[in-house]
Amino acid sequence: MDIKFYNSLTNKVEPFVTNEPNKVSMYVCGPTVYSDPHIGNMRPVVVFDVLRRFLTYVGYDVTYVSNYTDIDDKIIKAAKEKNITEKELTEFYIKEFEKDVKGIGSQIPNVTPKVSEYIQKIIDYVDNLVKIGAAYVVDGDVYFRVSAIKDYGCLSGINVEDLKVGARIEKDDRKESPLDFALWKKTSEGITWPSPWGNGRPGWHTECCVMIDTIFPSHYIDIHGGGYDLKFPHHENEIAQSEATHHNKIAKYWMHNGFVNFGEEKMSKSLGNVVTAKDILASLGGPVTRMIILSAHYRQPVNYTDETLLSSKQQINKLSNAYRQLALKLQTSDVDMSKGKVVNIEPFLLALADDLNTSNALSEMYELVKLINNELRSRESNINLLNDYFKTLSDMFYVLGLDIPYVKLSEEDKKLYAEYNQSKANKDFARSDEIRKQLMERGIL
Numbered sequence: 001m002d003i004k005f006y007n008s009l010t011n012k013v014e015p016f017v018t019n020e021p022n023k024v025s026m027y028v029c030g031p032t033v034y035s036d037p038h039i040g041n042m043r044p045v046v047v048f049d050v051l052r053r054f055l056t057y058v059g060y061d062v063t064y065v066s067n068y069t070d071i072d073d074k075i076i077k078a079a080k081e082k083n084i085t086e087k088e089l090t091e092f093y094i095k096e097f098e099k100d101v102k103g104i105g106s107q108i109p110n111v112t113p114k115v116s117e118y119i120q121k122i123i124d125y126v127d128n129l130v131k132i133g134a135a136y137v138v139d140g141d142v143y144f145r146v147s148a149i150k151d152y153g154c155l156s157g158i159n160v161e162d163l164k165v166g167a168r169i170e171k172d173d174r175k176e177s178p179l180d181f182a183l184w185k186k187t188s189e190g191i192t193w194p195s196p197w198g199n200g201r202p203g204w205h206t207e208c209c210v211m212i213d214t215i216f217p218s219h220y221i222d223i224h225g226g227g228y229d230l231k232f233p234h235h236e237n238e239i240a241q242s243e244a245t246h247h248n249k250i251a252k253y254w255m256h257n258g259f260v261n262f263g264e265e266k267m268s269k270s271l272g273n274v275v276t277a278k279d280i281l282a283s284l285g286g287p288v289t290r291m292i293i294l295s296a297h298y299r300q301p302v303n304y305t306d307e308t309l310l311s312s313k314q315q316i317n318k319l320s321n322a323y324r325q326l327a328l329k330l331q332t333s334d335v336d337m338s339k340g341k342v343v344n345i346e347p348f349l350l351a352l353a354d355d356l357n358t359s360n361a362l363s364e365m366y367e368l369v370k371l372i373n374n375e376l377r378s379r380e381s382n383i384n385l386l387n388d389y390f391k392t393l394s395d396m397f398y399v400l401g402l403d404i405p406y407v408k409l410s411e412e413d414k415k416l417y418a419e420y421n422q423s424k425a426n427k428d429f430a431r432s433d434e435i436r437k438q439l440m441e442r443g444i445l
Contacts, residue, residue, distance in 0.1 A: 038274035076190035134244035140186030156232035323398035327406035340391030
């Protein structure tokens, strides 16, 4: 299958060719764990989970890494406000985040490293940058020397001269250039670690470089992902460090998802217009919440509106009804459901192969649902074809991460359902209504 993705580094759609045959190395920047994530924070959780599932489904061996930033000024502040340690705060919110990840139907990544577990490796990495002349020390702080590389701004497309003009407003005379960024911060506030430059903690932009270096020995991965807001300065600064250290740009393909907007405005904790993932999952459930995100192409914004919520509810109901009726038909026909074969899934997979176009993939899934409903309504329905449709729809649900259940009937359920149909055929409506109520209570109808 020809797969192509939009590469943020080259600003064009490119054929997907991995560094190693049939293997994919993927790293996605994870959350800073100091509060409950909002629904916008869950967009990369869904987008890159679908990417992982799709690549796995078509035969790749995917290693998916996403980190937890558990060292940050916001963490220190939040821990102080709650009168607990930073570790207690971050461990709590990591667990809460993983509940939301599972609640929205995503799989936990293969590896979930924490910054606090990589301190010595970060120190060694920064020390090497100092030794090769790509970083310098000022009063216990360490800064990356942007002039050490040639194409700073290659990912974001930001003009370096414009950056210099803007940076002079908040000029730090200790830095050689206003563009230089911190790799190590000397501080006595919050948790600190000893280093060759004094006690302190790492800067934000180095952690991902070190984790990728450690987990992926080649130091050059297939896919680096994250939200669009990370392109600059975070991902730009990652590339700068990797160019100085390994003379590469960390990843072959850079993929960035768009924002979730509240109405027409970006959802952000700093703006105070957030809806927490926990609240929306409790209100709408995982499949509907996930559908909100899947309904738009990953590079486009998702507008969180009443209309979007209603549409997502309707689509999940449509899928759920077809799936449950299909499962009921198969189980009451005593078909071996394990014998179903995948049919007509190529257009669905081709949509995802075309820059992970989930909206087009959903359209292909709705076409299958039409075929299912037509076959179910037919007086001479082909039970083997329906079994194949069930397998195909189940596989589509897996790839998109839609956790839509169906009721698995017991022998008692089957007998009760047979009696229900017989009562209707005999026009014993009192009895059929009584049984119908029981079937509804069991979730069968």
